[in-house]
Amino acid sequence: MSQSINLSPVPVVADADSIAAVAAVPSSQTRKLGAGLRTIALGLVVPLVLLLFWHVTVRWTGTRLVPTPFGVAVMMWDFAFGGIYDDAYSGTLPIHFWKSVQRVYGGFFCAAALGIPLGLMIGRIPLLRALLDPTLSLLRPIPVTAWLPLSMIFFGLGAKSAIFLVFLGAFFPILLNTIFGVKSVDVRLFEAAEMLGCAGPKLFRAVVLPAALPSIFNGLRLGAAFAWILIVVGEMTGVPEGLGAVIMDGRSLSRTDLVITGMIIIGITGFVSDRILLALSNYFLRWSPQHHA
Amino acid sequence: MLDRGESPTAPPILRIDNLHKVYQASNGPVEALRGIDLTIHKGEFVCLLGASGCGKSTLLRIIAGFEKASSGSVAVYGFEVNRPGPDRGMVFQDYALFPWLTVKENIAFGPTQRRLTSKEVAATTERFMAMVGLTAFADRYPHQLSGGMKQRVAIARVLANDTDILLMDEPFGALDALTRSKLQEELIDIWKATKLTVIFVTHSVEEAVLLADQVVVMTAGPGRIDCQVRIDLARPRDVSSPEFNALRRDVTRRLTSHIAPDRALASTADS
Numbered sequence: 318m319s320q321s322i323n324l325s326p327v328p329v330v331a332d333a334d335s336i337a338a339v340a341a342v343p344s345s346q347t348r349k350l351g352a353g354l355r356t357i358a359l360g361l362v363v364p365l366v367l368l369l370f371w372h373v374t375v376r377w378t379g380t381r382l383v384p385t386p387f388g389v390a391v392m393m394w395d396f397a398f399g400g401i402y403d404d405a406y407s408g409t410l411p412i413h414f415w416k417s418v419q420r421v422y423g424g425f426f427c428a429a430a431l432g433i434p435l436g437l438m439i440g441r442i443p444l445l446r447a448l449l450d451p452t453l454s455l456l457r458p459i460p461v462t463a464w465l466p467l468s469m470i471f472f473g474l475g476a477k478s479a480i481f482l483v484f485l486g487a488f489f490p491i492l493l494n495t496i497f498g499v500k501s502v503d504v505r506l507f508e509a510a511e512m513l514g515c516a517g518p519k520l521f522r523a524v525v526l527p528a529a530l531p532s533i534f535n536g537l538r539l540g541a542a543f544a545w546i547l548i549v550v551g552e553m554t555g556v557p558e559g560l561g562a563v564i565m566d567g568r569s570l571s572r573t574d575l576v577i578t579g580m581i582i583i584g585i586t587g588f589v590s591d592r593i594l595l596a597l598s599n600y601f602l603r604w605s606p607q608h609h610a
Numbered sequence: 611m612l613d614r615g616e617s618p619t620a621p622p623i624l625r626i627d628n629l630h631k632v633y634q635a636s637n638g639p640v641e642a643l644r645g646i647d648l649t650i651h652k653g654e655f656v657c658l659l660g661a662s663g664c665g666k667s668t669l670l671r672i673i674a675g676f677e678k679a680s681s682g683s684v685a686v687y688g689f690e691v692n693r694p695g696p697d698r699g700m701v702f703q704d705y706a707l708f709p710w711l712t713v714k715e716n717i718a719f720g721p722t723q724r725r726l727t728s729k730e731v732a733a734t735t736e737r738f739m740a741m742v743g744l745t746a747f748a749d750r751y752p753h754q755l756s757g758g759m760k761q762r763v764a765i766a767r768v769l770a771n772d773t774d775i776l777l778m779d780e781p782f783g784a785l786d787a788l789t790r791s792k793l794q795e796e797l798i799d800i801w802k803a804t805k806l807t808v809i810f811v812t813h814s815v816e817e818a819v820l821l822a823d824q825v826v827v828m829t830a831g832p833g834r835i836d837c838q839v840r841i842d843l844a845r846p847r848d849v850s851s852p853e854f855n856a857l858r859r860d861v862t863r864r865l866t867s868h869i870a871p872d873r874a875l876a877s878t879a880d881s
Binding site: 513514515519524 | 702709752753767
């Protein structure tokens with residue numbers, strides 16, 4: 318009897334699919350490429366206009382406090398490869414960059430490693446929620462910058478302190494989004510899992526985690542963004558190297574070109590890291606139609 | 611034709627004794643079910659029929675173990691039901707497939723939980739995927755399927771878990787008429803092939819008379835069993851036959867007598 322059950326929608330959908338697959342080979346790929354280029358071109362319009370505006374305004378006002386885009390570009394080149402100014406910052410980009418990346422992702426991964434499991438449990442276990450929610454709500458509004466003095470006392474002057482601040486900044490978005498994700502899992506899915514013989518702690522792996530994944534990824538993206546925002550604060554704790562430290566140095570040395578260089582590099586790195594997270598999110602959420610950005 | 615308590619030959623797979631269910635609502639307790647007694651035998655196809663609010667879905671959810679009865683007992687093969695379990699597989703109206711799993715993985719969910727070897731899981735999955743005709747869609751995600759296909763996955767998912775009783779809560783309610791009748795046919799085929807016991811909740815008299823061996827007519831406020839109607843029509847059933855229509859009228863009268871008592875009184879006065 319199993320063979321006798323034939324479904325009318327089956328061949329239709331299968332046909333549509335195979336047609337799409339055949340057609341996809343030459344034309345859809347070029348179309349995709351075209352669309353991609355268009356997106357990039359459109360995304361570049363505003364930055365280019367801003368650069369032009371910056372250049373014109375600096376020229377117009379004749380200020381010497383802000384360099385022109387060209388001045389910053391020269392600085393950036395020198396910062397990356399050296400050979401122009403030959404000062405303390407020439408060719409030091411890799412070391413500063415590497416230090417900052419380590420701290421940002423150190424703090425970020427600690428935040429994720431603690432925030433996700435804790436969020437899953439708080440979202441699922443009412444007792445734990447009752448126990449922790451008031452404290453967390455109390456800690457959450459405290460600005461990370463306010464932790465700076467204490468973190469320097471706890472962790473000393475240096476990288477650990479920076480990692481702690483980044484961790485604090487990334488932790489709450491990850492935790493709260495995870496809790497939200499767990500709470501908004503459709504109860505039906507728990508019922509379905511239970512009637513299929515999955516109960517107790519096994520539900521975490523089988524239902525809670527995958528169902529909360531869209532929210533968790535939102536939290537991770539927000540957390541990563543906060544981590545990059547906080548790296549400047551984190552590196553105010555007296556570390557000699559790092560993009561945040563460079564910006565602070567630039568400030569005290571009145572070297573605006575250095576400050577802007579640091580800002581742009583942080584911006585680009587944050588952008589790239591968000592794109593990586595987005596790609597991961599699209600891969601892991603490929604089952605979800607609304608998460609294909 | 612309208613008779614209570616068929617005399618059984620086989621031992622009952624499900625026995626419900628004097629079951630009550632009271633909810634605590636914000637404006638005081640609400641009595642959802644009162645004094646439900648029901649015996650279902652292995653291999654029977656039973657439809658719980660009633661208007662919305664008669665507690666038919668609540669009764670099904672209590673049988674499934676999702677909700678607890680306030681008093682009374684539900685026993686499967688004599689064992690008290692107090693939690694959901696793979697012996698009672700539920701098919702929900704809104705499918706409740708795991709959206710992050712493909713068709714194949716959804717069907718494999720139960721067998722995987724039972725810690726079968728991966729070979730056994732694969733074989734079982736293949737078998738039931740073929741039974742519902744979805745082998746070509748093994749690697750699709752639920753959002754890429756039509757409503758009818760999703761419900762086929764939901765049925766296969768429960769069948770693959772080697773369930774004893776198939777509980778269905780208005781499973782075809784969200785489908786278009788054509789898909790619904792197709793799925794009704796397939797369900798009967800599956801039921802015959804697997805010799806499952808099916809408890810099927812519906813508010814459609816036609817669906818109940820078409821599918822069931824036994825129609826349990828329920829009434830609201832509080833939910834009670836009004837009567838049980840045996841349907842002895844040969845299968846496949848012809849919805850246009852006089853016998854079918856006579857039964858349908860009969861059941862409809864039982865059902866509506868409680869919804870509109872005045873009209874029912876009028877009709878008894880007529881006859």
